[in-house]
Amino acid sequence: MLAMSDIYCIKHLRNNKGLSITKIEKTLGINWRTAKKYADQDHLPKKKNNKKKGMLYEEKWGEIISDWLAEDRNLKRKLRRTKKQLFLGLKELGFKGSYRTVCYFISDWMNTHHDESISGYERLEHPPGEAHVDFGFMEAVHDGELIDIHALVMSFPFSNAAFAVPLPAENQECLLYGLKQLFKQAGGVPESIRIDNLTPAVKKTRTKLEEAQLTDEFLQFQSHYGFDVQICNPRCGHEKGHVENKVGYIRYNFFSTAPIMESFDDLATKLALQLLAVKVGRKQDLP
Structure with missing residues (x-):
């Protein structure tokens, strides 16, 4: 299956540039049937919905910790709760899972909830001295x-x-x-x-x-x-x-x-x- 960027490229060449299927085939080096399939048909790959399992995803705990993480986004970084503090907060409410499980959930949440305030930065280089x-x-x-x-x-x-x-x-x-x-x-x-x-x-x-x-x-x-x-x-x-x-x-x-x-x-x-x-x-x- 082609990547989404490749599919959009095929549609762009067909719809905006007016290239023939044969020309698209030669330009991108793909099979003629593949070029035809994505150029002239309303065909987009369906995203797989891999539903995650576990008490943090299936019970109330994930919603609780998600709310805490969202609240901390409004605070200065040094005032935000650490993973350990979040875990202990869940334990006080009766959570029976492990610290490692909470860490995995927090990392997953961070990866899917990007902080717009820090987007667009280039990687900083720090030379010796x-x-x-x-x-x-x-x-x-x-x-x-x-x-x-x-x-x-x-x-x-x-x-x-x-x-x-x-x-x-x-x-x-x-x-x-x-x-x-x-x-x-x-x-x-x-x-x-x-x-x-x-x-x-x-x-x-x-x-x-x-x-x-x-x-x-x-x-x-x-x-x-x-x-x-x-x-x-x-x-x-x-x-x-x-x-x-x-x-x-x-x-x-x-x-x-x-x-x-x-x-x-x-x-x-x-x-x-x-x-x-x-x-x-x-x-x-x-x-």
Whole structure:
């Protein structure tokens, strides 16, 4: 059976170009009867309707999880529920299936419900020496109280390496100090750094007509260390998706429960050791 694109090509040559069946046969290199069948008859292949089976397709569970996935589409990516959270939500409602079954269903749902907001993007290339930088919000325990932690994370998509330093805020002083600490952890300065429109670094957001403008202090910092800067387009987190994933990885693996910290330097040392341990397969929560 011919592919749909081939059938439309035959009909186009016959109806729009006025070619004879013999000419279509020679042009496309197909059998004369085949050319005749699809050129002059209203004949289109019927799509097979392979009805899927299983409790997620035949019972209420698939409809429930589909509603949750549709709801999460309206949230920022970092606020959407993970597959594990969706699975646990079903279990609370009495679902008896496995986590793997839920993962398969979610993947199938994603493949058939494309997010139009991310369609049309070209694949991004990340050469060696390119780093992505972003802040991530977390929590820790200090003197018996929960405090906010703003972890500055730097990742290298080409090598999949990541470094992080916890900071008390996301102001300019913390950003520049954090970058210096990240350079020390990485053992050098990246050739280029990709950031989003961070207020401490960008004083004017990119528009369709003009480029984003860096703050004077960040320009001086950039000039001193000699790296290039790439600024993502507004609301285009996928352009630095690697560091977004690393922020989530650090949050859910090392801050799943708020760690106890004596100081920011103490927490920075613990986090650096844990990220180093990941490279040799010894990941664990911060103490």
